[in-house]
Amino acid sequence: MPMNIIDGKLTAEEIKQQLKSDTERFIAETGKTPHLAAVLVGDNPASHAYVGNKVKSCGQVGFRSTLIKKEADISEEELLALIHQLNQDPDIDGFIVQLPLPKHINEVKVTLAIDPDKDVDGFHPVNFGKMAQGLPCFLPATPYGITLLLERYGIETAGRHVVVVGRSNIVGTPMSILMSRKSRTGDATVTLTHSRTRNLKDLLLLADIVVAAIGIPHFVTADMIKEGAVVIDVGINRVEDENARSGSRLVGDVDYDNVAPKCSYITPVPGGVGPMTVVGLMMNTFQAARQRLSLK
Numbered sequence: 001m002p003m004n005i006i007d008g009k010l011t012a013e014e015i016k017q018q019l020k021s022d023t024e025r026f027i028a029e030t031g032k033t034p035h036l037a038a039v040l041v042g043d044n045p046a047s048h049a050y051v052g053n054k055v056k057s058c059g060q061v062g063f064r065s066t067l068i069k070k071e072a073d074i075s076e077e078e079l080l081a082l083i084h085q086l087n088q089d090p091d092i093d094g095f096i097v098q099l100p101l102p103k104h105i106n107e108v109k110v111t112l113a114i115d116p117d118k119d120v121d122g123f124h125p126v127n128f129g130k131m132a133q134g135l136p137c138f139l140p141a142t143p144y145g146i147t148l149l150l151e152r153y154g155i156e157t158a159g160r161h162v163v164v165v166g167r168s169n170i171v172g173t174p175m176s177i178l179m180s181r182k183s184r185t186g187d188a189t190v191t192l193t194h195s196r197t198r199n200l201k202d203l204l205l206l207a208d209i210v211v212a213a214i215g216i217p218h219f220v221t222a223d224m225i226k227e228g229a230v231v232i233d234v235g236i237n238r239v240e241d242e243n244a245r246s247g248s249r250l251v252g253d254v255d256y257d258n259v260a261p262k263c264s265y266i267t268p269v270p271g272g273v274g275p276m277t278v279v280g281l282m283m284n285t286f287q288a289a290r291q292r293l294s295l296k
Contacts, residue, residue: 002264003260003261003262003263003264003265003266004153004264004265004266005260005265005266005268006149006153006232006265006267006268007271007272008145008149008267008268008271008273008274008276009271009275011148011149011152011153011276011279012145012275012278012279013275014152015148015279015283016057016061016279016282019279019282019283019286020060020061020062022286023061023062023063023286024062026286026289026290027062030293032289032293033064034062034063034064034093034285034286034288035063035064035065035066035091035092035094035289036054036058036063036064036065036066036092036094036095036096036120036281036282036285037065037067037068037086037089037092037094037095037096038054038055038065038067038068038095038096038098039068039070039079039082039083039086039095039096039097039098040067040068040069040070040098041070041071041072041079041097041101041102041105042070042072042101042102043072044100047098047099047100050098051067051098053278054096054278054281055067057278057279057281057282058285061282061286063282063285063286066092068082072102073102074102074105075104076104076105076106076109076110079097079101079105079110080109080110080113083113083114086118087113087115087118092118093118093120093288093289093292094118094120094138094284094285094288094289095114095120096120096281097110097111097114097121111123111124111125112124112125116138117288117291117292119138120138120141120281120284120285120288121138121140121141121281121284122137122138122139122140122141122144122174122284123140123169123170127139128140128169128174131174131177131178132177134181134182134183138284138287138288139174139178139280139284140169140170140171140174140280141277141278141281141284142170142171142175142213142234142273142276142277142280143174143175143280144284145273145275145276145277145278145279145280146175146211146232146234146276147178147183147185148279148280149232149267149272149273149276150185153265155185155209155230155265157179157185157186157187157188157209158186158187158188159187159189160189161189161190161191161206161207161208161209162176162179162188162189162190162191162207162208162209162210162211163190163191163193163203163204163206163207163209163210163211164176164179164190164191164192164193164211164213165193165200165204165210165211165212165213165219165220166194166211166212166213166234166253167192167193167194168213171234172192172194172211172213173192175211175213176190179209179211188209191203191207194214200224201223201224204220204225205224205225205226206226207225207226207229208229208230209229209230209231210225210229210230210231210232210254211232212232212233212234212235212252212253212254213234213235213253214235214253215235215237215253216235216237217235217237217239217251217252217253218253219235219254220233220253220254220255220259221255221258221259222255222258222259222261222262225259225263226262227262228262228263228264229262229263229264230263230264230265230266231254231259231260231263231265231266231267232266232267232272232273233252233253233254233256233266233267233268233269233272234252234253234273235251235252235253235254235269236250236252236269236270236274237250237252237253238250239251250269250270251269252267252268252269252272254266254269256268256269
């Protein structure tokens, strides 16, 4: 079976072009431009890069964007007051608070403070609960992006065995829910695994589709993957590389060079899931803009 590389970058560009057309039509019909705000606390270089990509994507699809930068020593009270202000702002359709936050700020408290109707990251328990019940909601951006990739590449999921490695509330747990529910990229039998799972290799060898989201470089090796499996690598890990100009490079949770030859489909890192996460956020923001008009 030939190995196919799933090109997240190209797929993201195609979806953004379609979204740009939809946005132009929406603006023409309603006079309202979808508006995304992003709150960036501190000077984490990775967070700066992620938010920069999100702001850039807003421009590409015709959204308005507002970037709010705050110093790392902002108090929790001040940040919660800012979130309240964004919740009340009638012009902002959706907003995100970029994680991670400084240690003195409770991330759970921040997540709970965001209005579920503006929670375009899909992290609020209200959206999470709706997702679990198969109700309309904002899906977490990365799992949403992965389902769009599976759909675009025509990868069959119904009745197949999916093994998710990693149980975070941002990727692993929501991914396991989405793959198991009734939908075009669902109806799978899902095993959710993590660092404490016994016989992980045995479980992975049974998988038709593997979603690796454990945050450990090259954790999934060739001897864990059966011939013809589909491998979705969510990991973004920076490792030292003396041959790279910056002294480091990005790698996934999958040992790509050795795993890829065994796969029917595989996502690279970078250029796989990452660009689709931003697309998931853009799709949620567009949906939020439409919902806010219908609520009035």
